[in-house]
Amino acid sequence: MVVKKFLAITLAMVLVLAMSIVGCTGEPVAPTKVVLGATLPVTGIFAGFGEQGWGMQKAVDDWNDTYGGMYLSEWDVTVPVELIIKDNQSDPNQVGPQSTDLVVTNKVDALLSPNAPCDLHDPTTAVATDNEVPSIIGGGPFEPWYFGSQGEVTPPYTWFAGFAISFPSGAPRNVPGYTMVDTWFMFMDAVGALSNTNGIAGVFASSDSDGTGWYQSFPALMEDYGLTVVGVNETLGFFPLTTTDYSSIVTAWKDANVEVLWGNCPGAHFGDLIAECYAQDFEPKICLAARAALFPLDVESWGTTPPLGYGVGCEVWWSPAYQVSDGFVGIGNRTAASLAADWAASAGNPPLNRGIGSGYMETQVMLNAIHEAGSLDGAAINAALADTDLDTISGWVNFDPVTHFSAVPLAFGQWFYDSENEDEPFTQYIVASALSEIPEEDSPIFPLPDWWP
Known part of the structure; x- marks a missing residue:
């Protein structure tokens, strides 16, 4: 009798669970x-990247406002779209657990990863693969993710819309204006770097994945361009994130008479x-600083x-000057x-963070796919x-079937300073662009302003 009673209770529980899934009529809910x-x-040393969340939310709001929600033809229903953002505090160790929590606890239908150092989106890629949840990365660079952490094995559920260091794209993107190499050397050409400096260069990079990938790639490219890069064999300028004393690095640059400084590290x-x-x-x-000089939050600090x-x-990832007629939709x-005007009108009237375009774009692509x-x-x-x-707020997106890229x-930008503008003393302007659809906003600054004593 006890066994029969137990089986009856178990069967009832199974039936209740099934009813909750498919409904009383037997049809899926x-x-x-x-x-x-x-x-x-959202917080921590990479908080500038976290402001892309504003662009993500704006895309969700625009979709709900425009279409009244997401129409799902499978069910013939229109339902609201929601976005859940968790703050990983710029700690890569939190990204994986938070991504898992989004999938398992919050039951998200898709994952979004920011244009940020790949340590901050690699774990999300792994969670997407393990749980077969679609995921998109809205930035770059592409190489540290694909050739580094992914080992040239394309993760099946993650897609990457962004930029590369030098990885070539097919037509019509097989022209200058789609890689970091294009933009940085385009600036160098614009200021006549090889003729207007002594050609001696120093490089710097932090030892995280983003900085490591940069240090392994750029010095050789700089040498090919015609610069003499000092100290690379001794890894001069390559430092751990725990570094607080840079005096020996700077002394070596000064002793070598360096006039061109390139690098990649946190702001x-x-x-x-x-x-x-x-x-x-x-x-x-000349001083070019990938990652460090992206956001006003860092530059002002x-x-x-x-x-x-x-x-x-x-x-420069994005510009408010992009026109619908050029495919920026x-x-x-x-x-x-x-989008930039709404950002400027938001709480605190913040200076423009160009990352909002990346956040909006990747969310736009995911919403379109759903x-x-x-x-x-x-x-x-x-x-x-x-x-x-799809034409997006950041341009045309269509993914390569092999790399998912x-x-x-x-374009390339520099930070201009206005001592009379106390609220926003620094403004980034595009000073070099290879693409007609991205207008230049000011002339290049060369040499660096003479504000040293």
Whole structure:
């Protein structure tokens, strides 16, 4: 009797569970919402990257406002789209657990990863693969992710819309304007670097994956260009993230008479490095700082007395000047200019963070894929991502079937300083562009402003 009673209770529980899944009529229950999830560095040393979450949310809002939600043809229903963002505090060790929590606890239908150092999106790629949840990375560079952490094995559920260091794309992107190499050397040509400097260069990079990939790639490219790069065999300028004293690096550059300075590291580390340059009265004529000089949040932190960020340059991901007529199309009536205007009107009236375009773009691509799939089935959404052919707020996106990569355009910018503008003393302007659809906004600064003593 006890066994029969136990079996009866067990059968009843199974029936209740089944009813909760398929409903009283025996039919599957339609979804009530679409949920996207992202783990972002909202706080910490990479907080500038975390502001892409604003662009992600804006894309979700635009979709809901334009279409009344997501139409799912499988169910013939329209449901609201929601976005859940978790703050990983710029700690790569939190990215994996948070991505898992988004999938397992929050039941997200797709994952979004920011344009950020690959340590901050690699774990999400792994979670997407393990759980067969579609995922998109909205940035770059491509090589440290694909050739580094992924070992040239394309993860089946992750797609990468962004930029590369030098990885070539097929037509029509097989022209200058789609890689870091294009943009950086385009700037060098614009200022006549080989004839207007002594050609002696120093390099710097932090020892995380992003910096390591840069240090392994760029010095040789600089040598090929015609520069003499000092100290690479001794890994001069390559430092761990725990470094606080840069005096020996700067002394070596100064002794070698370096006039061109290139590198890649977090903004806080570059702030300490350039402050040491100032302390030693070492002033290069050119200073390009990938990652460090992307966001006003970081540049402003280096100070204004003197303005250490004045003239520092890097690649530019996105511009409010992008035009719909050139294929830069948002959701509904959204334009690049209106996205920037809404950002400027947001709480605190912040200076422009160009990463909002990347956040918006990747969310736009994912929403389009879910719409095309008409379903929340992961495999169906993933297949729709593979078929993506979409003009976005950052340009045309269509993924290579082998690498899952789609390149978006880049330009080159420098930070200008206005001592009379106390609220926004630094503004980044595009000073070199290889693409007619990306207008240059000012002339290049060369040499660096003479604000050293």
